[in-house]
Amino acid sequence: MTAVQKVAIAGSGVAAMATAIQLAKAGIAVDVFEAKPELSALGSGITLQGNALRVFDALGVWEDVREKGLAFEGLTLRAPGPDAPVIAQLPEVKTGGPDYPACMGMYRPDLAKILLDHAEKAGAKTTFGAKITGFDATDNKVEVFVNETSAGTYDLLIGADGVNSTVRGLMGIETAPETTGMGIWRAFVSRPKDVEHSELYYGGPVYIAGYTPTGEDTMYAFLVEKAQDRFGVSDDQAVEIMRGESLAYGGPWNSIREDLNQGAKVNYTWFTKHLVPGRWNRGPVVIIGDAAHSCPPTIAQGAAQALEDAVVLAELLVDADRVSEELWDTFHERRVPRVQAVVDASVQLGEWQIEGKKDADAPGLLFGIAQKMAVPA
Template sequence: MTAVESVAVVGSGFAGAAAAILLAEDGVDVDVFDAKAEVGAVGSGITIQGNAVRALDRLGVWDRLKDHSYAFDEVGLRAPDPAGTVLAVVPDAKTGGPDYPATIGAYRPDVARLLVERAEEAGARIHWGARVEGLEQDDSGVDLIWNDGSGLHRDRYDVVVGADGLHSTIRAVLGIDVQPKRIGMGIWRAFVPRPADVTRTDLIYGGPCYIAGYCPTSEDRIYAYLVEDAQERTVLSPEEQVATMRRLAEAYHGPWDEIRASLDEHAVVNYTWFTQHLIDGPWNRGRVVLIGDAAHSCPPTIAQGAAMGLEDALVLADLLLSADAVDDGLWQRFSDRRLPRATAVVEASMQLAEWQLQHKRDGDVPGLMRRVAELVSVPA
């Protein structure tokens, strides 16, 4: 008999859907609550490293995602010159092992949809438009109080998993006073047609932005991004946002000439700030536990954010399904397996960002990337 028979998961994002899949497919009664009206995610791309692909395979999603993604095994570096000169092409570490690509690009909403569909197939019930209003717990379980617009409901679970993102309601309800902090960088993202010669991620350092990059997400689409000093860009109209990204892109060439031409009146771009936070200690309070962005976030400088959330879910499900009691020992084992790894990834991501913010050119980027690759190549 496992430690849990019923679990509530708050949040249907990558970490929440992953936890729901693993628990439901092993016979646990799973309810997923999401305040959104339907499955959705920011409509741009995502770069997913091999260790996350390995996790997606365990979740039964990788075979389906192959048709909605673009795989590659190297990364290019280009100069911020009029030709967009290729300076180097470097093999990327296969952190998921030899059976998986080093990296894939995908349209984030596609990944979110496939994960939710898989959770429902496994038997999880998804409650859309359901807002959590409170939690009450004792030694034997947790009462979840939620509202779907028809009034308050109260249901009891053995464990509640808070996977409700950066601005987690569950984190606030638990009284954990840790908030994402802006680090001083903002990123423009656009989802545009793929130039024929874009077959991998290329990065340009220098010019008006810290990074100009792109990642192919399918045979015909890429997402392109520009990282700048964080600014209040939300006051701009959609047309002004597109014009601003196009203006910043004028400094970059090679495939960027074609990308820039795609930033026309029909283009959709989005702008977000990079943040960082980490709950430096237990991620649970009693029988309620936080995973994914509710527990930690970091700038996407090493593209490990999604991987860490997926790994949180895999480890948590493994422990809940293999233990015979929800006790301090279970939570200590979870902390032992997740906190050091998440901390190392957050710190490495922040180190790269700080080097860029300081315009430091002598940082040991290859050494840092090698250490992260070695760490995440070992299954969580």
């Protein structure tokens, strides 16, 4: 007997779909409600650390992920300039353990499609164009309203609906994402054969210039700048801005600029930070993933933490025979300190870059977090 028999999930990102997969596999009725009219994934590529890959294996999607993504080891640091000289080759901690690569790059829409397919195969029902507009909760039941109409009564509502979570607001939680002062340009481009893993350039006109391979012939490139109001620029203007800011960087950036000239799609977002303090649940309603916490992608742990939220919550709900205060205590004890460490470290790295602290121990901070993440959630 599981703690819940019928669950509603808001959102269709990695936290939502990972939870849907695990609960549906256990025979729990799962309804996923996504406000957007179709499956979509913002951004171009995603970097997945080993602890995220470990979760994919637990979900049963690892083989499909491995086929679509590109696994790699190590990190190269380069300096600005026409020759883009290599200044360091860094090993990476295998945060998923010895059975998984240290890291993987992947096209975001491919990952979204894999997770949706597996959720539906497991028995979860997904409805698009379905915005959760309210709920009426008692101690152990919650009536969920979708597009202003009752969708039924559930044992639990899980808000996995992203950084601008509607469910979080409906719960009365005032904590919300705030900008860290950085913005990022991203583009999905072709991959030169000499790019074998992530490479980062520090210095020059932006805080960070880098790229991560996502497949045999693809990668995503990014430029991290001071946060600005870039959201009204046209597609052509976006390409020109990204191209102009990249002129200080040579090496593979020459190929990236060629792709930008050929019309590669560019998108822009701000880095945010937040962590809902204390409990993430209010009775039979809980938020997870980006709804509960966000951080800059400076250590590429955002997706991994969302996935860990999902599998820990699902594990507790499947193993227990009822939803109790003890269950919620255990969930928060396992998740909040771990997420807090990731958010703090991610924000600290960004602050060091903004402040220009060249003597900061970034490698030590990265290694320390990697060691923590190597211990399963």
